[in-house]
Amino acid sequence: MSNERIFSAINTKIRVLKSNLLNELDYINLMKKKDLKSQIEYLIENTVYKKEMESIDDINSLEDVEFALRNHIIDQYEKILNFFTDEYRDLFKTLLLRYDIEFLKVYIRILERKDESIKLDKYTFSNEKYHSFNLAKIMKTSNLEEFVDSLKGTIYYNALLSYKDQKDKKTIFYMEMNLDKLYFNLLYTKSKFLGKKDRDLFQEILGINEDLLNIEWIYRGIKFYKLLPEELINFTLTHGFVFKYNDLKKMAYGTEEELIDRVLATKYEFLFNSEQEIDLYMDRRIHRYLYYMFLKLLKAGGLNIVLSIAYIHLLEYEAKDIISILEAKRYGLDIEEIKKYMIRSIERG
Amino acid sequence: MAVEKMLMMNVIGRIEDVDSVLADIILSEKVELVSAQSQIEANNFVFKLKDENIDKAIDLNYITEFEKDNIYENELKRASELKEMLDIKSDYLKGLSKKKFNQINDNDRFNKIYDKVKNCYDKLNKNKLKLEEIDNIYKSFCKISNIDIDMEDLGNLNYFDFKFGILSKEDRIKLKKNYENILAVIFHTGTSDEGEVYLVLYPCNIEEEMGRILRSLNFKELMVPDEYTNTPKSVEDTLAETKINLEKDIVILEKDLQKHKETYSEDIGFIYNNLKIKERIEELKIYMSKSNKYFYLSGWIGIKDKDYIVDMLSQYKDLLIIFETEGGTTPPTRLKNLKIFKPFEMLVKMYGTPSYDELDPTPFLSLSYMFLFGAMFGDLGQGLVLILGGIFLARKNKMFGGLLSRLGFSSMIFGGLYGAVFGFEDIIPALLIRPFENINTVLAAAVFIGIILILISYIYGLINSAKRKDMEDGLFGKEGVAGLLFYITLLLLIGGKLINKTILSMWIGILIIIICIVAMVFKMPLTHLIKGKRPLHCEDISGYYIESVFSIIETLLSMLSGTVSFIRVGAFALTHVGLFIAFETIGEMIGTTSGNIIVLIIGNIIIIGLEGLIVFIQGLRLQYYELFSRYYKGEGREFKSVKINGGEII
Numbered sequence: 001m002s003n004e005r006i007f008s009a010i011n012t013k014i015r016v017l018k019s020n021l022l023n024e025l026d027y028i029n030l031m032k033k034k035d036l037k038s039q040i041e042y043l044i045e046n047t048v049y050k051k052e053m054e055s056i057d058d059i060n061s062l063e064d065v066e067f068a069l070r071n072h073i074i075d076q077y078e079k080i081l082n083f084f085t086d087e088y089r090d091l092f093k094t095l096l097l098r099y100d101i102e103f104l105k106v107y108i109r110i111l112e113r114k115d116e117s118i119k120l121d122k123y124t125f126s127n128e129k130y131h132s133f134n135l136a137k138i139m140k141t142s143n144l145e146e147f148v149d150s151l152k153g154t155i156y157y158n159a160l161l162s163y164k165d166q167k168d169k170k171t172i173f174y175m176e177m178n179l180d181k182l183y184f185n186l187l188y189t190k191s192k193f194l195g196k197k198d199r200d201l202f203q204e205i206l207g208i209n210e211d212l213l214n215i216e217w218i219y220r221g222i223k224f225y226k227l228l229p230e231e232l233i234n235f236t237l238t239h240g241f242v243f244k245y246n247d248l249k250k251m252a253y254g255t256e257e258e259l260i261d262r263v264l265a266t267k268y269e270f271l272f273n274s275e276q277e278i279d280l281y282m283d284r285r286i287h288r289y290l291y292y293m294f295l296k297l298l299k300a301g302g303l304n305i306v307l308s309i310a311y312i313h314l315l316e317y318e319a320k321d322i323i324s325i326l327e328a329k330r331y332g333l334d335i336e337e338i339k340k341y342m343i344r345s346i347e348r349g
Numbered sequence: 350m351a352v353e354k355m356l357m358m359n360v361i362g363r364i365e366d367v368d369s370v371l372a373d374i375i376l377s378e379k380v381e382l383v384s385a386q387s388q389i390e391a392n393n394f395v396f397k398l399k400d401e402n403i404d405k406a407i408d409l410n411y412i413t414e415f416e417k418d419n420i421y422e423n424e425l426k427r428a429s430e431l432k433e434m435l436d437i438k439s440d441y442l443k444g445l446s447k448k449k450f451n452q453i454n455d456n457d458r459f460n461k462i463y464d465k466v467k468n469c470y471d472k473l474n475k476n477k478l479k480l481e482e483i484d485n486i487y488k489s490f491c492k493i494s495n496i497d498i499d500m501e502d503l504g505n506l507n508y509f510d511f512k513f514g515i516l517s518k519e520d521r522i523k524l525k526k527n528y529e530n531i532l533a534v535i536f537h538t539g540t541s542d543e544g545e546v547y548l549v550l551y552p553c554n555i556e557e558e559m560g561r562i563l564r565s566l567n568f569k570e571l572m573v574p575d576e577y578t579n580t581p582k583s584v585e586d587t588l589a590e591t592k593i594n595l596e597k598d599i600v601i602l603e604k605d606l607q608k609h610k611e612t613y614s615e616d617i618g619f620i621y622n623n624l625k626i627k628e629r630i631e632e633l634k635i636y637m638s639k640s641n642k643y644f645y646l647s648g649w650i651g652i653k654d655k656d657y658i659v660d661m662l663s664q665y666k667d668l669l670i671i672f673e674t675e676g677g678t679t680p681p682t683r684l685k686n687l688k689i690f691k692p693f694e695m696l697v698k699m700y701g702t703p704s705y706d707e708l709d710p711t712p713f714l715s716l717s718y719m720f721l722f723g724a725m726f727g728d729l730g731q732g733l734v735l736i737l738g739g740i741f742l743a744r745k746n747k748m749f750g751g752l753l754s755r756l757g758f759s760s761m762i763f764g765g766l767y768g769a770v771f772g773f774e775d776i777i778p779a780l781l782i783r784p785f786e787n788i789n790t791v792l793a794a795a796v797f798i799g800i801i802l803i804l805i806s807y808i809y810g811l812i813n814s815a816k817r818k819d820m821e822d823g824l825f826g827k828e829g830v831a832g833l834l835f836y837i838t839l840l841l842l843i844g845g846k847l848i849n850k851t852i853l854s855m856w857i858g859i860l861i862i863i864i865c866i867v868a869m870v871f872k873m874p875l876t877h878l879i880k881g882k883r884p885l886h887c888e889d890i891s892g893y894y895i896e897s898v899f900s901i902i903e904t905l906l907s908m909l910s911g912t913v914s915f916i917r918v919g920a921f922a923l924t925h926v927g928l929f930i931a932f933e934t935i936g937e938m939i940g941t942t943s944g945n946i947i948v949l950i951i952g953n954i955i956i957i958g959l960e961g962l963i964v965f966i967q968g969l970r971l972q973y974y975e976l977f978s979r980y981y982k983g984e985g986r987e988f989k990s991v992k993i994n995g996g997e998i999i
Contacts, residue, residue, distance in 0.1 A: 158517070162569040174564050185519070228558055230530060234523055234565035245526060253530065 003195065007303045010083035014311045017076065018298065020048035022318055027346055030325050031335045036060060039326055048072070062326055067122045069319035074099065074125060076315060080308055087193035088305070091202070094190045095312065099125065100132050101179045104156065111144055112172050132156075144171070155182065177235050184210060188239045198305040205309060207241025208293070212286045214240055215263055215271065218251050222259065223279075229253045242266050287343040291317045317343045351709045353651050355680035355988070358658065359385070359394050360646040361405050362668040367637075367644040370668075371630045373661055378990045380648040380658070381681055382636040386412070388647040389638060393673055405669065408640035415634035415644075425624040427463055431617050434470045435610040459620055466609050473602040480595045487588040489513070489571035492541045494581045496548070501578035510553050512563070513571040515544040520566040533559060543569070629993055649680055649988065680705045683988035690715040692751035700973055701983020706816050708809055710981050717802055717976070718968055719759040724795070725921035725964040726756075727763025727784075730771035731957050735760055756965070767922075771953055772929030784919075785926040792919040799915025800840060802976060807833045810980030820879065825872035827904040828979050835865035836908055869904070870897045911975045918971075921964055928956055 026047060033039045037059055043049045052068035052075075077096050084092055103123040110118055120139075125131055133154045141147040148164035151157045159178040163171050184206070191202045214236045221227040232252040233245075240248070243266075251259045260272045271285055272278060294310040294317075301307035321342050328338040339346050358380070362370055374380050388394060389412060396402055431437075493513055503511050516524065524535070533551035540546065549568075551559045563570075577584045638645040650658055655672065662668055682702050684694050686709070693715040703709050726732075735757025743750025764770065768779030784791045811830065814823025823829045838861045841853040868875065873893065874885035886893055932952025936945040977983070 159567065162514075162564070162567055166564075170561075177565075178567055228561055230527065230558075230562040231565040233527055234520070234562065238519065245523075249527060 003197070003303045006084070006088060007305075007307070010080065011301065011303065011307050013079070013083060014301075014307050017079070018311055018314075021314060022047055022322075024346055024348060027321065027325065027342070027344075028335075028348060030322065031329070031338050033329070036062065036065075036326060036330065039329065040065065043322075062323070062330065063119070065326060066319075066323055067119075069322060070099075071126075073312070073315050073319060074130075076312065078127070078130075080312065087190070088198075091187070091190045091194065091305075092308070093130075094186050096130060097132055097186065098183060099123070101183055104133075104179060105176050107138065107147065108144070108172055108175055111142070111147055155186065181235065181237060184237045184239070194305065201304055201306050202309065203239065204241055205293075205297075205306075207239055209290065210237040211240045211242050212268065212271075212289070213237060214243060214248055215251075215259075215268060216282060216286065218248065219256070219259055219282075221252075222256050242268070281340075284341060284343060287317060287320065288345070291343045351685060352703055352705060352707065352985075353653070353683045353685040353988075355649050355683070355705070356652055356655060357383075357388070357393065357673040357680070358648055358650050359388055359671040359673065360662070360668065361394065361396075361643050361671075362646070362662075362665055364639055364642055364644050366665045366668065367634075367639070368627070368630055370644075370646070370662065370665060371633055372626050374646075374648075375626060375629055375633070375991055375993055377654075377658070377661060378992050379654045380650050381988055381990050382633060382646070382648040383678070384636050385638045385645040385647040386414070389645060393647070394645065394671065396669055396671055402669065405643055408643050411640045412638045412645070413640070415637055415639055417634070418631055421624050421627040421631065424459070425621075425628055428459075428617065428621040428624050431463060431466055431613075432621060434466055435606065435614065435617070437610065437614050437617060458616070462609075462613050462616060466606070466613070469602060469605050469609060473599065473606060476595055476599050476602065480592065480599065483588055483591055483595065486572050486574065486577075487585065487592060489573055490577070490581045490585045490588060492546050492571060493538055493548070493573075494585050496538050497580055497582075499578065499580055500573070500575075500584065504575050504578075508553055509550055510556055510559075511551075512549045512559075512568075513538070513546065513573055514549070514563070515541065515546055515569040515571070516566060517544050520568075521545060524566060531562065546571070625993060629991075633991060648991075651683055651988075679986070681988035682985040684709055684711060686711050689755065692748050692755060693718065695748045695752065696969065696972070697983070698987070700977060700981070702985040702987045703981070703983060704985035707813055707982060707985065708816070708980075710809065710977070713805065713809065714972055714976075715755075717805075718972055719755060720798075721918055721968045721971060722756045722964060723759030723761075723763035724798075724918050725968065726760045726925060726961060727767040727922065728769045728771065728925070729761050729764030729777070730769075731953065731961075732757045732760030732762075732764050734957055735961065769926070772926075772933070772949070772956065774926070784922045785930075788923060791922055792916055795915050795917070795919030795922075796912060798918065799912055799971075799975070802915070803836070803911060803979065804833075806976045806979040807836070813980055813982075821872050821876040825868045825875055827869055827900065831865045831868040831872075832904065835862060835869075835904075838862050838865070839908065840912075866901055869901055870894070872897070914975055915971065917967055921960075921967060925956070925960060925964075928952075928960060932956075 030039055030042060033042055040053050040059055044053045049072055052072050056064045056068055058064050081092050106118060106123050133151060137150045141150050145164045148160050159182045160175055163175050187206055191199055218232050221232045229252045233249050236248050264272055294313045297306045298310040324341045325338055328341060532555055533549050536548040538546050538548050682705050690711050693711050697711050736754045739750045739754025739757055766781035767784060768774055768777050770776045810828040814829055825831050838858050842858045845852040877885045932948055936948035939945055
């Protein structure tokens with residue numbers, strides 16, 4: 001199918017959906033509200049989140065707001081999915097897997113830590129057909145072994161099989177890492193079936209994302225976790241855009257300073273070239289870089305896959321920022337302070 | 350052919366008979382229980398004070414509720430467990446009515462059966478688990494059977510440990526690229542269906558690091574317990590033998606279990622049934638009350654079941670039954686209709702169950718609905734298809750299947766009248782009319798039929814009002830006498846204009862209409878005046894009159910639109926023919942005989958499926974909106990007898 005036929009409808013739709021994104025004024029207003037209740041009221045009255053926010057049971061629960069935002073994103077995924085067929089639909093369904101993976105991670109944590117307070121049902125899709133596993137089967141399991149067995153026949157089984165009878169405390173960590181790796185590898189595999197132009201565009205976006213995650217992983221592994229270099233390198237993501245396996249290997253076996261020097265020589269220098277605190281804001285810096293990348297892509301967007309991908313990511317950063325504001329307000333931070341934790345930079349206010 | 354008359358039955362019996370009486374009632378499926386407590390409070394437990402009744406009268410002062418008895422729960426659990434272990438799938442309802450509920454369960458026998466079966470079942474399960482475990486180890490050794498090392502030798506290494514496992518392609522490449530940094534020897538030992546198999550040999554003192562590295566590579570370790578010495582090949586052989594022995598044991602145990610099943614399945618079914626009844630009995634006791642010596646039970650029964658119930662309960666000593674026609678509350682509704690009308694009850698209940706004091710609309714609905722459907726979908730052949738479809742469906746859904754075949758029958762009759770067979774109008778002669786050739790006649794006839802049906806529903810409405818003793822709606826309401834008169838006058842005036850003949854003088858007509866309108870507007874004060882009730886208006890006066898005036902306009906509109914609405918009956922009769930003509934034309938355009946036949950078959954399928962559905966819905970619409978709204982309220986409560994499978998009781 002030609003790109004005109006694939007994208008003319010969805011791109012028009014995205015342009016409409018994108019107009020629903022919050023603007024700078026919305027963020028400033030949110031920051032100025034005095035408590036969570038009036039913030040939620042603001043979201044109900046002035047934003048696209050009306051429906052989701054109204055369905056919140058407990059207006060004092062930040063967690064519920066988070067789930068409401070998440071439901072909105074999933075809802076948007078569903079809308080986008082309706083416009084795609086075949087391998088494009090496949091790719092977006094794979095992107096949606098992150099929520100399934102999140103569910104699995106939470107379930108593993110519940111199994112291991114016997115944490116009863118987690119609201120498990122909120123992590124599931126309201127429409128069960130979007131799940132990539134048999135939810136009812138999983139919910140019946142009460143230990144890791146049963147859990148892994150219940151995933152037999154799904155894409156997750158092989159990634160988790162070797163951990164099913166481990167008693168080690170670190171098992172959760174290994175399982176989570178493997179699930180994440182699986183997600184990125186699946187995205188890469190699915191992207192191979194796209195049209196050439198879309199494949200290149202998508203793999204570049206994915207590659208940049210993997211680069212940043214790999215740098216962060218190795219940097220933190222060396223500095224804080226004292227992991228073996230072999231573990232560091234084995235858990236890196238394979239399809240980086242700038243840093244390939246051998247570059248990463250050198251980083252993993254090197255020191256912290258060597259790593260920083262290496263990164264400073266690339267376009268990711270923003271990670272370390274600041275006078276400000278490096279470690280605290282690393283996550284935010286990565287997100288901010290990607291945020292502006294997606295914003296640029298959204299504005300440039302031609303008849304290709306970029307527009308939809310950019311929109312869905314911007315939506316996620318929007319949810320993150322809203323939560324940051326709400327959370328910061330709870331801790332009594334002032335507006336200037338809040339801005340530091342936000343992904344987008346807000347000039348006014 | 351109506352709403353069945355009900356009786357309130359109040360029973361006092363000896364407390365020791367309570368389970369047995371309840372079992373009889375459940376199995377009879379003829380009683381709807383209500384709270385005995387409320388009946389006692391309403392003083393409905395009234396009986397003649399004779400010598401033998403004195404006890405009962407005194408005991409009425411010591412009424413309490415039944416406590417829930419839970420002892421059956423455990424046994425029921427064990428009985429279902431037995432059913433599951435022996436894979437007895439039989440429906441417990443089967444044979445329930447024949448076998449009398451047995452109060453004294455043979456507990457010893459039940460325990461003996463349970464222990465025997467459980468023992469055998471557990472053994473079987475243990476062996477199956479063992480087999481699975483051995484099988485896993487066996488599979489591991491199969492994967493490494495091509496290496497010629499004594500496992501004992503590997504295990505005896507002092508400074509080295511070893512692991513066998515499987516790596517995926519991606520991880521294998523990672524390992525290879527980083528091999529120079531890893532302090533272990535890694536041998537490729539073979540290929541399995543899950544991936545490549547490797548033997549990892551490493552110094553004992555880096556066991557932990559090695560474990561972490563391998564885990565980060567998602568290394569799937571193979572289970573190779575130390576207890577197995579010798580070469581993998583010979584271990585594999587030994588394990589294969591163990592497996593065969595285990596499988597033999599399993600077969601024997603399964604046979605034993607099968608034997609148990611043959612011997613005991615009838616007993617288990619019987620015990621299970623009894624416990625199931627016991628469970629229901631305990632559930633139902635919340636509706637009952639008890640005193641020291643007696644139990645008190647109340648429920649609705651149909652009048653025709655009275656003798657049956659009296660006869661059924663006569664076996665109990667010292668049991669008193671009191672029947673009341675009015676139980677203080679409105680009785681539930683049980684519809685009693687001729688067999689040909691029965692399926693149409695479904696349509697009535699979809700709208701609402703008739704009240705106890707309302708006329709059952711089923712017969713009228715059945716006849717008029719069949720008529721309307723047939724008129725819209727008249728075809729001898731397609732009607733036959735509907736009948737056959739109905740008979741087929743009846744096996745799964747008796748009501749709907751029955752409905753479909755009755756509609757099909759009506760369709761066939763009209764097919765005869767129209768002379769249509771599978772759309773063709775040239776095979777048989779029309780007995781009455783060909784709709785497509787007499788369009789105006791058909792449309793006019795449809796409206797005429799509509800008028801008749803509307804008039805009948807007015808009469809139904811009047812009867813219902815009379816039964817409810819509702820003067821306000823019955824005399825002055827828009828569905829009452831005033832409305833009927835208004836409607837008839839309106840029809841006569843319009844009809845006269847249409848045929849250019851004076852049936853009713855215009856002035857008299859207008860006078861009647863004005864009187865009717867006045868009556869409808871002032872219906873509440875008029876009623877109160879006649880009944881001598883004050884004040885004349887129950888609600889806000891201006892609000893009442895605004896509402897009345899608007900409802901007059903609405904009445905006028907709905908009368909006209911309701912009548913014209915029936916034109917659709919004619920229109921669909923025409924559509925039915927028109928649709929087929931379209932398919933016939935397509936068929937001819939195709940040119941070949943086979944193509945023509947295929948198009949006609951598809952056409953018929955579409956007509957039966959799609960148009961049949963549309964006509965079904967349109968007919969229903971006419972019933973619900975044009976007719977039911979004039980005479981039927983449907984605010985009743987359905988009679989639901991207590992049954993074993995949780996038939997709801999309210």
